[in-house]
Amino acid sequence: MSLEVPRPIDPSLHPLVTGNYRLATPAIEALYELVTRCLRYRIPGALIYGPPRIGKTRAIEYVRLLLARQHPRMSSYHAQCEHKPRHAEGPFFANLLEAVGDHAPHAGTSAAKRSRLLLRIREAAARSGSGTVLLFCDESQRYNENEYEWLRDVHDALDRQQIKLFTFLVGQQELLAQKTALQVAGKTQIVARLMVEELAFYGIRNAEDVATCLNGYDQTAYPEGSHWSFTRFYIPQAFDAGYRLVADSGTLWQAFEAAHHKASLPGSLEIPMIRIVKDVSDKSPF
Template identity: 45%
Template sequence: MNLTYQRPIEIDDHPIVGKRYLVATPTIDTVTGRIVKQIRLRSPGAILYGYPRFGKTSAIRYIIRYLKEVFPGAICVNFRCETHRAGSEGAFLCSLLAAVGHSEPLAGQVSRKRIRLIEFICELADRAGKDWIVFFADEAQKLQVIEYEWLRDLHDQLEHKGIRMITILVGQPQILDQKSALRQSRDTQIVLRFMVTEMRFGGLRSAEEVATCLAAYDQSCYPADSTWQFTRFFYPRAYAAGLRLADHALAVWQAFERAHHGAGFTDSIEIPMAYFARAVECALSEHYQYDSDEFDFSTAIWDQAVLDSTYVLACEETRLGLPLPEWR
C-alpha cells in the first residue's frame, strides 16, 4: 500500500470521531480579540452571551489556549456555575479552589477557604510574574446575587494585593435580564465590576463564515506534529487529488438554507456551531470508505449531514430561529 494513503491511527481514534477538537470561528476570533484588549486595558469584567449549542463552552477552551500563547504564563481559570436552592459560600469557594487547582478544595471552614483561595491565587500570580488573573464563569446566568457579592469580595481583596481580577461571565441571554435587574436594584457595584462590556456569541451567518470554519478542517492536523490534515485523514486519495472542504462552503451553506426554509422558518439563518460541526463530522466520518481520486461531496451528502446534525429539530425545540440582538 502507498504510505501516502495509509492513516497513522485508526479511524475511531481520531478526534473528529471522538469530538475532541476545537476549530476557530469568526465569532471566536472576534471575541478573543476583544478579551485580549480587555486584558491589556485591565478592564474588570464582561458578559459573553449566546443561546445554547452556539459553542460558548468550547470557545472558552479555545480562548484560554490562545491567551496562554499571547501571554505566556497567563493564569486563566474556568469554573462552571451551578444551580443552588440557597447560596452556600462554602460550596462556592470550594468550586473556585478546585478551578484554580488547589489540592485541598474541601478543607477548612468558610473563612479559611477564602484565605486559602486568595493566598493560592497570589502564589500563582507571583510564580507567573503576572499582576492579573482571568476567570471564565461558564453558565453564569445561574449565579445568584449573593454569589456575585462573593465574587466582588474576591475581586476587591485581590486588588488590595495588587492583582487585577478580570471576570468573563459566559451565559445565555437571560444574563442580560440579570444585569437589568441589578441596575434597577441599584447594585451598581456588581454591574461595574463584571457587566459593563457585552459581547454577543453568534453562529455562522454567511457562506464566507462557513468557508473560514471549513478551512480549519483542511489545515488542522492530527497527530499534531504530522501532515495529516483532518480532511486528508478521512479522504487521503481525494485530498491528494485536490479535495478541500473549504471549496464546499457554498454547498454547505445552501444545505442548511434548504433545511431551514424547508422547515418553515422565515427568519434569517444563523447556524449554531454545535450543529455545523456535527454536519461536518457526519460528512467526514460517514463516507470515508468511498475515498478515491474522483470522490467529492455531493449535494445529497450535505443534505443528509445537515439532517443528521439535528439542526432543524433543535430550532423547533428551542426556537433558535428568533434573531439575537446585535453586537453591543
C-alpha cells in the same frame, strides 16, 4: 474511501474520531478579541451572552487553549456555575475552589474557603511569574446579587495583593437583564468590576461563517507540525489534487437552509458549532 495512502497515525486516534479538538468560528474569534482587548486596556470584567447550546462552553475551552499559547505566563480558570436552591457563600467559594484545582474544595468554613481561594490564585500567579489571572464563569446567569458581590470582593482582595483578576461572565440572555437590573438598583460597583464590556455570542449565520469553520479543517494539522491537515487525512488524493472543504461552504449552508425551511422552524437560521462538527465527522470514511 480506501486506506491505500498510509496515514501518519492510526485513524482511530485522530481528533475527528475522538472529538478532542476545537475549531474557531467567527463568534469565537470575536470572544478572543474581546478578551485580548480587556487585557490590553485593563478592563476587569465582561459579559458574554447567547442562547443555550450555541457553543459558548466550547468557545471558552478554545480561548483558554489559545491564551495558553499566546500568553503562557497568564493563568486562566473555567468555573462551571451550578444551579443551587440556596445561594450560600460556602457552595459559591467551593465551586471556585474546584475551578482553581483545590484538592478539598468543600472543606472548611466559608471564610476558610475564601482565604484558600485567594491563596491558590496567588500561588498560581507566583508560579507563572505573572500578576494576571483570568476567570471564565460559565452559566453565570445562575448567580444572584450576593454572588456577584462575593466575586467583586475577590477582585478587590487580589488587587490589594498586586494581582489583576479579569472575569468573563458567560451565560444566557438573562445576563444582560441582570446587568440592567443592577444598574437600576445603583449597584454600579458590581457592573464596573464584572460587566464593563458586552458580547452577544452567536452560531453559524451564513455561508461565510461556514467557510471560516471549514477552513479550519483545511488548515489544522494533526499530528501537529505535520503536513496532514484534517481534510488531507480523510481525502488525501483529493486534497493533493487541490480540493479544499472550504470550497463547499456554500453548498453546506444551502443544505442547512433547505432543512430549516422544510422543518418550518421559526426565526432565521443559526447553527451551533457542534452541529457543523457533527455533520463533517459523520462523513468520516473510517
